[in-house]
Structure formats: structure tokens, C-alpha cells
Amino acid sequence: MIEFQAVTKRYDDGTVAVDNLDLTIADGGITVLVGPSGCGKTTSLRMINRMVEATSGTILLDGQDVHAQRPATLRRGIGYVIQNAGLFPHRTVLDNVATVPMLLGAKKAAARERATELLATVGLPAELAKRYPAQLSGGQQQRVGVARALAADPPVLLMDEPFSAVDPVVRDDLQDELLRLQSELGKTIVFVTHDIDEAIKIGDKVAVMRVGGRLAQYDTPAALLANPVDDFVAAFVGRDRGYRALGFLSAHGVEVAPLATVALGSPVEAARAKLDSGWAAVVDEAGKPLGWVSAAGLSTMEGSVQAADLVSGGSLYVADTGGRTGSLRAALDAALSSPAALGVAVDSAGAVVGSVSAEAVLAALADARKAGEVPS
């Protein structure tokens, strides 16, 4: 557990970066500090491992004042990941990861063995071990940065905007990877970002900070979206927060209706006969959706339905078959992004099980509200 008790950071020129911060960070979860530039989120993070010294107040790490230890000793027990990874350019990927175990006195061979395991843990192929950081992509570098922070198996991980400098697709991968890692490792992670979407996606709890270094709200992502404490938080959380809040509600109540499907390669006439309201989904042998055909489209086709003739589909909604349950947001997005206005519902293997409509999602939402399942 990490406790901030009335922590203030005031610089010599009088600017206050963090103002009287009280915050308790629970073990085994991801706590995100989020806020606009100048809100003191990075300063707060860096006071935990004393990269910045607090002006007043106390920071306790598992009940012990961080000032009880020498900074270097303290830091060796805390994982640290920064933007652009900060890998050592002169060391191989393997030796970068082996750094902290070596600082802690491990033998080179043992440290490298541990590093090799960690590369696999963060999803990097073993052949990258002998490369140098300059030979890696930004996403790969950031994975190495995470592996390096985990090398000494610290209970606490500090991550300072680790994914800000990579492109959105890679960032999404890295976030998923972090969540997967966390489900296996259960570290206490403090994560700083300026991106509220990232905060809501990965945070178990989110601390929204405002300029001047004050804590505005500290809550779960769902509560933050449903119940912003003031206008600042509401504005920061964003315009379509009502829509995004649906991401925290299970879609188990959404009716999955039958969906007209056509196998790829079916004769055009057979496909036309199956259309429902002018549309049918096209599936492969395994029942996975490939796209859509419409009445208008079929009228210009000859012979059989080919992959090149399909209208591409929208996002998919994983219906609650086999453990995984999609959210209302996924169901609604599937319906809204589909050319036929019908979202394709699939099972956990990706095969089509039916369709969801926007009306069905809204009906399920209304039912959930009546049942008191929606936080308000």
C-alpha cells in the first residue's frame, strides 16, 4: 500500500506542483493518476521513488516512510518505466533487462537467465535479446522497458506516461498486454497518463488531478464516468462519457435476435432468398462473419457470392456464450457501425450467433436502470 499524507511539493520559485495531497493506493491494482499538463501527476509519481523530494508531508510505502531508506536502495525495490522507455543504447536488450538484478548483486549468468524469461513474459521473441535498442521499434522498446522494470520482481511498479509516444494501434496492444500481465502478476501499479481513455481502460482506480496539484476525484472508472464530482472532472472525463460508461455495463440482458446468414460461395439466387430487411451476413465455413450482402448488391452479382463483392462489416459484439461477456458499449457499437443497422453477435470462438439492434441495447439499458444496476 502507498499512502500520501498531506504531501506538498513547492519549488524554489514558489510554484506549487502538488498541493496537500492525500491519497491511498491499494495493493495489487492499477491506480492511474490523470490530469492536464501541470497538474502534478508526474511529480506525485516521482515522489514515491524520491526522484523528486517532497517539500512537506509523508509518503508511506507498506507503512514505512520512503525517507527511511537511501534513494538508490529504495529505487531498486520499485519498478520504473518512463516514456520512450529510456533504454541504455550501449547495452543489448538482454543486458538492459538484466540491469537491476545485476545492481542487486546477481551473477551475470543468473541475471541474463532471468532477463530471457522476462522477454518471453512481455511477449518479445527471444531473437531480440542480442539486438540493441536502436534496432527495435517504439513498441518493442517499450516492452523491453516494462521487462526491465519487472526484472527484480518488485511489488510496486511506477509507470510515467509509458505509452504516450507510440502510435494508437501499438498503444492499444501495449495496454492490452499490460492488463494481461497484471492479471498474472498482480503488482501494485501506479500509472501516470494525460489520456483519460487510457486511464479508464486500464485503471482499477483513477485519481483525476487538477492544475495546481490538487486531487479532484478518486474513484473507479465506472463511478467517474457516471458521477463526476464537479464541472472540471465532467469536462475532463469527456463529452461522450455517457456512451463510454456503457463499457462498464454487461450486455447480458440484450436480446440476441436471429440473423440471416449466407455461406460464402452460395449461389446469388439462394442468397437473395435469405435476405432479411434487404441484408444478410456472409460467413465462412467456421461461421465467422466476413461481411454483408444487400439486395442492391446482389442485383449486380452473377453466379455465386464472392469475397470481393461484400460490404465490409462493423465491429463485433461477443455475446455471453462461453464465459466472456460483451459490454453494452460493444453491443451498441456493433449495431451502430453495421451497414445493416444490425450488430453481429459472435460467440467466444468468433462464430455468428445472432444479431443485436440499437433498440435492443437501449431496452436492456432501461431494464438495468429499473433494476438499479446502473450507478447514479
Next chain:
Amino acid sequence: MNVFEAVWDWLTNGDNWKTTLGIIGIPQRLGEHLDYSWPPLLIGILLAIPLGALIGHTGRGGTVVVSLVNVFRALPELGLLVLLVLSMGLLLATEALTIVLVAVALPTLLAGTYAGVRNVDRAVVDAARGMGMREWEILVKVELPNALPLILGSVRAAALQVIATASIAAAVALGGLGRFVVDGFAFREYQQMAGGAVLIAALAIVVELLLSAVQWLLVSPGLRKPRTRSGVR
């Protein structure tokens, strides 16, 4: 006979490569030149690299380095040498020469080391500190290895300057390859004078090549300019 042929004849004349009857040949002059050059270079390295590294690491005293470098660069080497020999006496002429050559090497080495350490990516240094490296570990394990290309570059540059400047030894009755230049001028034997200059230049080139090879061996492959960029973004 044109000047190139004359110089070539002088350089390839076997008599010039032998020391006979008090007339000193090329190999011995070459040895003297090297003997004048390596101590100041070594002293310069031992003084400038620790100092430059410390200033680069702490970031304090950068302006002092810059002004010091400028002062030293403005020194007239020949004038300084003559002044030192006059005040220290001709018996200490070699020592006086060493002092002048240290003064020649120092600014280049100091500036190179300072810039090399200072220019290491601050994010890398921040990561090193955040991982729990002590300050000396940051300097020795992270900053110096990453500064090595610039530091060794400054060693090469300083070596060239020292070898070139060591020719002024002849002006205070010492030896070295500069002897040929000074004597050739005095006796109007221009092939000897030009031949001496060619030898000094050749020595500088050979030393440069050797130091480049050392640099290739010492600098981490991770810091070499990538010829191909692998890895998929």
C-alpha cells in the same frame, strides 16, 4: 626536377634513413617525435576526461569549461614554448615542450568529454537513476559508455594537434620531425623541408587510423550508426 620529384628523392634516399656521423636519420627523428607527443596526450587525457566527465555529469561549471577552452585555444604555442624555455632553461626544454603540448591537447579533450557526457539522452540518465543506480554508477556504467564516441573523437583530434604542434620542438634546439623542416629552411634545402612536412602529415594519418580502429573496438555496437534498420514498427 620538379618539387615533387625532389621530395620523393629525399624521402627514398637510403642515407636519410640512417644515422651516421652525427647526422640523425628519419627513424630516430620519428622516435623523438613520438616521444614528445605521447606524454602530453596521456597527461591531457588523465586531466581532462575525469574533469570533463564530472562537469558533464553534474551540469555545473559548463560556462567555466567553455571560457577555459577558448583561452587555451587562443594560446600562441611557439611564443609560449620560447617563453617557457627562457624562464626554465634550455636543460628543461623537453619539459617546457610537454607543458605547451598539454595546453594544446587539453581544450579539445575537455570540450569533447564534457559535450559527450552532457549529450547523453536525459531520459536514459533518468531511467538509470530511477532504477537505483548511484551517481558514480550512472557516470561509469551509462554516461561514459554512451559518451565514448565523442570522447574518443576528441582524443583523435587532440592527438593530431599534438603531433602537428610537436614540430615546434626544433625551434628550441630539440629533435623530432620538425628538425627537417627547420633545418631545411635554414639551409635552403627545400626538399628536406617539404619531406619533413610530408613525414609529419603521414605520422598524423597513421595515428588517426590506429585510433579509429581502437574506437571501433571500444564503442558499443549499439552506438554505431545503424546501416540497416530492422524490426517492424
